[in-house]
Amino acid sequence: MALLEVKNLEVSFGLRSGEVKALRNISFNLDRGERLGLVGESGAGKSVLGFSILNLISRPGRISAGEIWFDGQNLANLSAEGIRAIRGNRISMIFQDPMMTLNPVLTIGQQMVECLQAHRKISFDAAKTIAVQKLKQVYIPSPETRFDQYPHELSGGMRQRIVIAIALLLDPDIIIADEPTTALDVTIQAEIMELMVELCERNNVALILITHDLGVVSQATQKTIVMYAGRIIEQGPTKEIINDAQHPYTQGLMNALPQMAIPGQRLNQIRGAMPPLQRIPTGCAFNPRCDYAEEACKRELPTFTRSGNCQVACHMVAAMRKAEQTQEGV
Structure with a gap:
C-alpha cells in the first residue's frame, strides 16, 4: 500500500469573475522512502499541489474534489485539529525562502524547541539534545553555538540547512520541498540537494521535490510528474522521462536546458506563455504553444496513454502508439 495516495484532486479559487480551477484531476502515489519530482513552469500548479497535501490552501481557495490518503486518513476531509497533528510532524514542508520561514526575533534553538514541544511532551533539555543532533x-559546524544564534547571523546556505534540520526534527514520513534552492548560488544548490537526498535515503523519508529545474530532478528523484495549467501531462520514472520525453511540453522543457543549446547561440525556449486559469484553452491546454497540434488537440482533452513505464496525456502520442500496435498486429 502506498504511503500517500492522491485521487482525482481538484483545487478551486473563488474569484469575482467566477470560480477557477487551479488543479484538475490530479492522481499519483508515493511510496515510503521514494523521491518524486514535480516539474513545470510558474503557474503550472506545483506549489498549490504541495500546499493542498497539507491542507494549507488559503481562502478563497479550497479543495473542491478528490481525496488525499495518508496512513488510512483522508487529509482533504480532516479537521483542523487532525491536520495539525500531521502537519510538521509526519509530513514536513520546506519553503523557498528560509528567511520567510524562520522567525527573525527568535533564536534557532527557540524555534526548534518550540516545534518539538508543540508535538511531543518533552523537556527543554531533551528538546535541545534532539535539536543539536539534527543540526x-x-x-552545521559548531551546532551548540548556532543553537543560540538568530537567523540573520547565518549565511543563506546555513539557514537552508537549518530549515532542513527543522523539517527532520520529528522524524517525518514525507518532506515536501518547494523550490528549496531558489535563493542560493549554484554551488550551494548542489550541496543542499545532495544533503537532502542523503538524509532521505538514510532515514527512509519520502520526498516531494517541487522545482522548474529538470537538471535537479534528474539527479535527485526516482519518479517525475510534469504539470501544465493545473493538470498532470506526463508521469513516470525520472530516467525514462529525461532520456525519452514523450509529451511535446516535456520535450520543450528538456530542450530549454542551457546544455542543450549550441554555444554562442540563443537558448531554446517554448514559444508563448502559460495560459491564465480563467482562459485555459479547450482541448489540450498546451495546443496554442505546440508545434504538433492538430484539430483533435483543440477540441478534445487528451486521456493518458501508456508509453513504456510512463503515462502521457497527448493525442499525438496516443495516435503513434495506436499505429505501432496496428503494425505489430499485422
Whole structure:
C-alpha cells in the first residue's frame, strides 16, 4: 500500500469573475522512502499541489474534489485539529525562502524547541539534545553555538540547512520541498540537494521535490510528474522521462536546458506563455504553444496513454502508439 495516495484532486479559487480551477484531476502515489519530482513552469500548479497535501490552501481557495490518503486518513476531509497533528510532524514542508520561514526575533534553538514541544511532551533539555543532533545531521559546524544564534547571523546556505534540520526534527514520513534552492548560488544548490537526498535515503523519508529545474530532478528523484495549467501531462520514472520525453511540453522543457543549446547561440525556449486559469484553452491546454497540434488537440482533452513505464496525456502520442500496435498486429 502506498504511503500517500492522491485521487482525482481538484483545487478551486473563488474569484469575482467566477470560480477557477487551479488543479484538475490530479492522481499519483508515493511510496515510503521514494523521491518524486514535480516539474513545470510558474503557474503550472506545483506549489498549490504541495500546499493542498497539507491542507494549507488559503481562502478563497479550497479543495473542491478528490481525496488525499495518508496512513488510512483522508487529509482533504480532516479537521483542523487532525491536520495539525500531521502537519510538521509526519509530513514536513520546506519553503523557498528560509528567511520567510524562520522567525527573525527568535533564536534557532527557540524555534526548534518550540516545534518539538508543540508535538511531543518533552523537556527543554531533551528538546535541545534532539535539536543539536539534527543540526549535526545537516553538517552545521559548531551546532551548540548556532543553537543560540538568530537567523540573520547565518549565511543563506546555513539557514537552508537549518530549515532542513527543522523539517527532520520529528522524524517525518514525507518532506515536501518547494523550490528549496531558489535563493542560493549554484554551488550551494548542489550541496543542499545532495544533503537532502542523503538524509532521505538514510532515514527512509519520502520526498516531494517541487522545482522548474529538470537538471535537479534528474539527479535527485526516482519518479517525475510534469504539470501544465493545473493538470498532470506526463508521469513516470525520472530516467525514462529525461532520456525519452514523450509529451511535446516535456520535450520543450528538456530542450530549454542551457546544455542543450549550441554555444554562442540563443537558448531554446517554448514559444508563448502559460495560459491564465480563467482562459485555459479547450482541448489540450498546451495546443496554442505546440508545434504538433492538430484539430483533435483543440477540441478534445487528451486521456493518458501508456508509453513504456510512463503515462502521457497527448493525442499525438496516443495516435503513434495506436499505429505501432496496428503494425505489430499485422
